[in-house]
Amino acid sequence: xxxxxxxxxxxxxxxxxxxxxxxxxxxxxxxxxxxxxxxxxxxxxxxxxxxxxxxxxxxxxxxxxxxxxxxxxxxxxxxxxxxxxxxxxxxxxxxxxxxxxxxxxxxxxxxxxxxxxxxxxxxxxxxxxxxxxxxxxxxxxxxxxxxxxxxxxxxxxxxxxxxxxxxxxxxxxxxxxxxxxxxxxxxxxxxxxxxxxxxxxxxxxxxxxxxxxxxxxxxxxxxxxxxxxxxxxxxxxxxxxxxxxxxxxxxxxxxxxxxxxxxxxxxxxxxxxxxxxxxxxxxxxxxxxxxxxxxxxxxxxxxxxxxxxxxxxxxxxxxxxxxxxxxxxxxxxxxxxxxxxxxxxxxxxxxxxxxxxxxxxxxxxxxxxxxxxxxxxxxxxxxxxxxxxxxxxxxxxxxxxxxxxxxxxxxxxxxxxxxxxxxxxxxxxxxxxxxxxxxxxxxxxxxxxxxxxxxxxxxxxxxxxxxxxxxxxxxxxxxxxxxxxxxxxxxxxxxxxxxxxxxxxxxxxxxxxxxxxxxxxxx
Numbered sequence: 429x430x431x432x433x434x435x436x437x438x439x440x441x442x443x444x445x446x447x448x449x450x451x452x453x454x455x456x457x458x459x460x461x462x463x464x465x466x467x468x469x470x471x472x473x474x475x476x477x478x479x480x481x482x483x484x485x486x487x488x489x490x491x492x493x494x495x496x497x498x499x500x501x502x503x504x505x506x507x508x509x510x511x512x513x514x515x516x517x518x519x520x521x522x523x524x525x526x527x528x529x530x531x532x533x534x535x536x537x538x539x540x541x542x543x544x545x546x547x548x549x550x551x552x553x554x555x556x557x558x559x560x561x562x563x564x565x566x567x568x569x570x571x572x573x574x575x576x577x578x579x580x581x582x583x584x585x586x587x588x589x590x591x592x593x594x595x596x597x598x599x600x601x602x603x604x605x606x607x608x609x610x611x612x613x614x615x616x617x618x619x620x621x622x623x624x625x626x627x628x629x630x631x632x633x634x635x636x637x638x639x640x641x642x643x644x645x646x647x648x649x650x651x652x653x654x655x656x657x658x659x660x661x662x663x664x665x666x667x668x669x670x671x672x673x674x675x676x677x678x679x680x681x682x683x684x685x686x687x688x689x690x691x692x693x694x695x696x697x698x699x700x701x702x703x704x705x706x707x708x709x710x711x712x713x714x715x716x717x718x719x720x721x722x723x724x725x726x727x728x729x730x731x732x733x734x735x736x737x738x739x740x741x742x743x744x745x746x747x748x749x750x751x752x753x754x755x756x757x758x759x760x761x762x763x764x765x766x767x768x769x770x771x772x773x774x775x776x777x778x779x780x781x782x783x784x785x786x787x788x789x790x791x792x793x794x795x796x797x798x799x800x801x802x803x804x805x806x807x808x809x810x811x812x813x814x815x816x817x818x819x820x821x822x823x824x825x826x827x828x829x830x831x832x833x834x835x836x837x838x839x840x841x842x843x844x845x846x847x848x849x850x851x852x853x854x855x856x857x858x859x860x861x862x863x864x865x866x867x868x869x870x871x872x873x874x875x876x877x878x879x880x881x882x883x884x885x886x887x888x889x890x891x892x893x894x895x896x897x898x899x900x901x902x903x904x905x906x907x908x909x910x911x912x913x914x915x916x917x918x919x920x921x922x923x924x925x926x927x928x929x930x931x932x933x934x935x936x937x938x939x940x941x942x943x944x945x946x947x948x949x950x951x
Contacts, residue, residue: 454556455486456486457552457553457556458552458553458556459484459486460552461551461552461553461556462484463482463483463484464482464552466482466484466491466493467480467481467482470482470493470532474495474532477508478495478508479495479496479497479508480493480494480495480496480532481493481494481495481496492531493531493532493533494529494531494532495529495532496508496527496528496529497509497510497515497527497528498510498526498527499511499512499515499522499523499524499526499527499528500512500524501524510528512524515528558627561591561592561627561629562620562622562627564591564592565592565617565620565627565629566620566627568617568620569617569618569619569620570616570617570637570641571616571617571641572614572615572616572617572638572641572642572645573589573594573614573615573616573617573631574612574613574614575587575588575589575590575594575612575613575615575631576588576610576611576612576613577607577608577609577610577611577612577613578593578609579609580607580608580609582598583598583601584596584597584598585601585607585613587613587615587631589629592627592629593629594615594617594629594630594631595628595629595630595631596613596615596630596631596632596633597630599634600618600630600631600632600633600634600635601633601634601664602633602634602664602665602700602701602703603664603665603666604665604701605633605665605701613633614633614699615631615632615633615638616631616632616633616635616637616638616641617629617630617631618630618631618632618635618637633664633700634662634664634665635662636660636661636662636668637660638700639660639662639668639670639696639700639705640657640660640670642695642696642699642700643657643670643685643692643696644657646687646692646693646695646696647684647685647687647692649674649679649681649684650684650685653675654674654675654676654679655672655673655674655675655679655681655684655685656672656673656675657670657671657672658671658672658673658710659671659710659765659766659767660765661761661762661764661765662703662761663757663760663761664700664703665700665701665702665703666703666704666757667703667704667705667706667757667758667761668700668703668704668705668706668761669705669706669707669708669721669761669762669765670685670705670706670707670708670765671708671709671710671717671720671721671765672685672707672708672709672710673709673710681707681709681710682707682708682709685707686707693705693707706723706761708720708721708723708765714730714732714739714766714768715730715732717765717766718730718739718741718762718766718768718770721761721762721765721766722741722743722751722758722759722762722770724750725743725747725750725751725758726743726744726747727741727742727743727747727751728742728743728744728775729741729742730742737768737769738768738769738770738771739766739768739769739770739771740771740773740778741770741771741772741773742773742774742775742777742778743772743773743774743775744774744775745774745775745776748772748774751772752772759772785813786805786808789804789807789808789812789813790804790805790808791804792804792815793807793808793812793815793818796815796843796844796847797815797818797840797843797844797847798843799840799843806829806830806831806832807829807840810829815844815847815848815851816844816848818840818841818844819841819844819845819848821841823837823838823841824837826840826841851877852875852876852877855875855876855877855879855880856869856876858880858883859876859879859880859883862880862883862884862888863883863888864879864880864882864883864887864888865888865889865890867889867890868882868887868888868889868890868893868941871893871937871940871941872933872936872937872940873929873933873936873937874937875927877927878924878927881923881924881926881927882923882924885923887923890941890944893937893938893941894938894941894942894944894945896923896938897938898931898934898935898938899922900922900923901922901923901924901929901934901937901938902922902923902924902925902927902929902930902931902933902934903922903925922934
């Protein structure tokens with residue numbers, strides 16, 4: 429390409445055509461790159477201060493070179509301006525303010541100029557090629573693609589995809605899988621990013637999406653949409669679980685994915701280096717799905733805590749190790765599959781926990797309602813766990829308890845309300861001792877107990893509260909499901925996370941706290 433600029437017309441077009449064809453980019457981009465290179469070379473010849481343009485005809489190969497100058501009364505810049513007298517020699521009807529064309533003779537480039545032009549063309553073509561690659565692959569995220577291993581660098585596998593290169597990073601490879609240069613390899617396109625060195629195509633063999641796409645290739649019913657994979661979780665190279673559902677009641681989703689004598693699932697297993705796959709019928713009922721997800725372990729019962737997004741699963745004593753799995757694998761995959769934290773406990777653990785909760789609630793009612801042990805235990809046995817439940821439930825519901833009557837129910841409600849008032853008064857005193865302004869007590873949805881929690885967190889004025897984002901105030905605690913059950917850790921969540929406020933309520937509190945900022949504007 430070094431001689432491209434000084435070549436004759438036919439050669440220029442031939443070079444443009446061959447480069448466009450080889451790099452699979454638009455010929456117009458190559459022509460534009462050549463024009464840019466010629467313009468730079470001409471500026472080097474005639475002076476960089478000139479506004480020089482070049483035009484290469486893509487049909488005939490004719491090259492035109494000219495300088496653009498402005499017609500002015502008094503010339504300040506001799507490179508870009510011309511007076512009216514000189515301008516009318518170039519264009520008879522020129523007037524002040526016009527931009528006119530001053531034709532330049534074609535130039536013969538020297539070796540250095542030609543080399544510089546070659547670099548410009550190469551850079552333009554390379555940029556166009558990168559843009560083409562990005563446009564080609566950006567909409568293919570989630571597709572399975574086959575390539576040839578080009579190299580293995582620092583554990584990362586570089587794959588030749590034909591018209592581009594992709595990389596499988598170490599954390600996206602199947603552990604202990606041996607990959608050699610020249611091997612054909614299948615992977616899923618995980619992400620395509622624009623970077624300075626060109627588009628980066630990130631591939632994966634460890635992502636659950638790879639397994640889902642493999643099933644779509646092997647199971648026609650999934651490809652056709654009759655069967656849907658609703659959830660998938662993997663421990664790459666070891667074990668995986670998928671939840672499937674059928675849109676056609678006559679088709680068994682699990683059987684269709686397994687195939688005749690396991691042929692379909694085996695094809696996926698072989699591609700994933702022997703990774704064992706549990707295929708589970710998906711259910712909208714969370715409890716049923718959790719029981720299925722923990723297979724092959726048997727489950728006695730499931731308790732769901734919707735607020736905390738946790739699930740408590742009780743299993744027979746002899747099923748505990750099977751439910752947890754080797755190194756917590758089974759429960760971890762089930763947790764990923766359901767999207768909720770799962771706590772596994774034996775019948776004995778569950779019984780002990782229930783007894784502790786029973787004793788704690790009984791003592792609460794004994795102390796706060798000033799009743800005997802028998803009556804408090806009756807309340808707990810009927811499902812009452814908090815003072816608020818006793819205070820605000822219908823009198824007839826309390827009176828319906830065996831051995832209770834309406835007078836006793838009314839007395840219990842009165843005592844419960846008095847106990848709640850005492851709590852509120854004690855919390856108010858504590859809040860004021862912490863220095864929390866009374867103005868915060870006027871905010872919607874906030875109780876005195878919540879104000880104490882805010883005060884302990886350093887939120888004591890309306891401005892302190894107004895400066896918070898809704899998430900900082902009420903965001904729920906999140907559980908790190910990647911850790912084993914025994915190592916489960918939670919972040920702190922919002923300051924008032926324990927009180928179960930909704931996002932809408934959180935927004936109302938924040939906006940009410942900010943109202944005083946805008947009072948002057950409204951006035």
